[in-house]
Amino acid sequence: MAASCPSQHNPSTQMLARLSPEILSLILDQLRALDQPSVFVLRLVCRAFDALATPVAYRAIKLNRSVLDPRADRLFPRLLNNVFRFTSDVTIRSDLNSSDVKRVLAKIKRLSLIRWRFVPRGNGVPRLWLPSDVLDRDQMLQNGTRIAIENLPLGGVQHDLDESCFHPLLTRHLVSLKLSSSNPPLTTRSDSLRRLILQSPRLRTMHYRDLGMGTSFHFAGAERLPPVVDLALQSYNWDHTPDEVGRHWDFSQIQSLELANMPVSSFLQSVSLGDFARLHTLKVEDYGGHLQDTRSMATLRLCDLVRDHILALEVLEMTCHTKLFALEAIGRHGDSLRVLRFRDHVGFEDDDKRCPTLGPADLARLAARLRHVHSLELDMDAAPCEAGGFVDALCSFESLHSLTLHVQTRIRPSDPVDPGTDRDYEAALDVFGRLIRRRAQKPWRRITINVGGWRRAMVRRMGYGWKRHNAQGVFAERCFRLERNERGRYGVHEEAAYESPRCRSPVEL
Known part of the structure; x- marks a missing residue:
């Protein structure tokens, strides 16, 4: 008590x-x-x-099997009473028993939002049940219940949406729809998804996820998508003309936009940039599978959007031709910007190419404008003798506490393997040390150094030299992370890729 x-x-x-x-x-x-x-x-x-x-x-809870247990009213009477009285936001997994979910939801007095999250199961899934299957019409109308669907699978004949997805109890209350990446890809089978979106007038969040080159919606007549606020398109093959966009897409309310692995240039050339003035979040990453000669046009158009149309960005993450993107466009958002990711298409996956890198003077000028940026991600293809000025400029960001640097590996495929040295690890420790010493009065929360284009899941470098190195446990792709613990001490560890369990033991600096 x-x-x-x-x-x-x-x-x-x-x-x-x-x-x-x-x-x-x-x-x-x-x-x-x-x-x-x-x-x-x-x-x-x-x-x-x-x-x-x-x-x-108790305002927001996640239902689990303990809460849904028929004996829960005897085992946890106070907990259930608080849930029934105070909960308004409920997250439900698709692998829970729908009858038990319905029984508990019926007793929640002020249910305003249901987040339904699909959980894949490998042993054969019964018919997909949705929130509309466990709520009655009167309850939804009385509470104005909104429905958000997350991780919805779609793709292939067997994964087309069931007719229950088009029930008015769902479509009239659906405010958020987030897909999982389709397996197999959607290819041309996106009609059922388009139909669901068109029949959901209150939809404000739509995250479309596909694989590879992707597909696109094909509209007819006066079909028009609802005015989404949060839009993410991954592997969407944007082939719409400006006329089609004007008739079938509504960007009048948009505040968050993510474009990944899709023809960004085609998108930016077909839309009216003025519609995106109220964006607070913009994430853009072009894809090598599309025509690469359009990337420069995409960068120039993207620069126009950021500099001349968007009023106040808080999050800006983009991969572009950095030499073509005017830094003044980023500086215009100095009063609002909190998160910046600014990377070049070249990257570090090819150790024979130099990745364009901001000079220390440009970086310092950017730091002077971006006084509120707390998270920063950049490329740093700089020799050790040049890294000092770059580090000094990084430390001049007034509010910065989380930093990610992408760098090139110090190893070459023709180098002999020396078990006693680890040049990439030593280089990472050197950068960590410089950053800590330069900012002794302002502790870092997290610093990540990504070497050679490392990804959690990736294809390693090809070629005889690298295969020989990899067989001996030497990799070009590495990721080192420094974090500050509750005692104020910094610990360094190496992230492991899925195919490489090798991970250096933590050390303290």
Whole structure:
């Protein structure tokens, strides 16, 4: 049972006592967003905190088998009572029993949002059930319940959407639709998805995921997609003309846009850039499978969008021709930008190519404009003698605490293998050390050094020399991460790729 609150003579208690319940509730909301378990711990401090924190702690929950157990009302009566009284946002996995889910949801008094998350199962999945299968019409209308679907599989004949997906109880309440990457790819089988989107007038978030070159929607007549706020297109083969875009796509409300592995130039040439003025998040990455001679046009058009049309970006992540992108376009968002990823198409997957890199002077000027950027990701193809100026410029970013640098491997396929040396690891430690010493008064939260185009899942470099190195445990693609622990000490570890369990033991600096 919660204890009485501490003495009112405690200065901290006096300050809290002067805050209104509304202010305290806002503070607890922020705490829940950062670390939800802490809100449950706060309930144990005193009765007053318990009364304030309990509604916040139970506002959003994830249903599990323990909560759905028919015996739960005897095993966890207080927990279930709090769920029924205070919960409004529920996350449900598709592998849970739909009858049990329906029984529990029926008792939640203020259910405003259901997040339905598909979980794949390898042993044969029964017919896909959706939120509309476990809610009745009166309950949804009374609460104005919204539905968000995540990780929905689609692709191939056997994965076309079931007719239950088009029930009005779902389509009239669907506000968010996020696909998983199709396996096999959608190819030309996107009609059922297009139909679902067209029949969902309240849809505001749409994340389309495909593989390879992808496919695209084919519209007819007056068909027009709803005005989405958050749009992600991955491996979407954008082949729409400006006329088709004007008739069938609605970008009037868009605030977040992600384009990945698709013909970015075709997209930017067919849309009206003025429609994207209210973007706060822009993520763009072109794809080598499309015509590479259009990449320069995509970069120039992207620069126009960022510099002349978008009012206040908070997140900007892009891979482009960095030499063609005017840095002043990024600097215009200095009052709002928090996250910046600025990388070149060249990258570091080929050790014979030099990757364009910002000079220390340009980087310092950018730092002076971007006073609020806390997360930064850049290419650094610089010799050791040149790295000092680059590091100095990095450390001049006033609010920076998380940094990712992409660098080239120091190893060459013709080099002999020396078990006693690890040049990439030593180079990473050198950069870590410089960054820490240069910012002794401003601790870093996380620094990542990605070597040679490392990815969690990837194809290693080809060729006899690299195959010989790989057979001896020497790789061009590495990833080193430095993080600060709760004791204020920095620890360094190496991330392992899926096909390479080799991982260096953590060391402390």
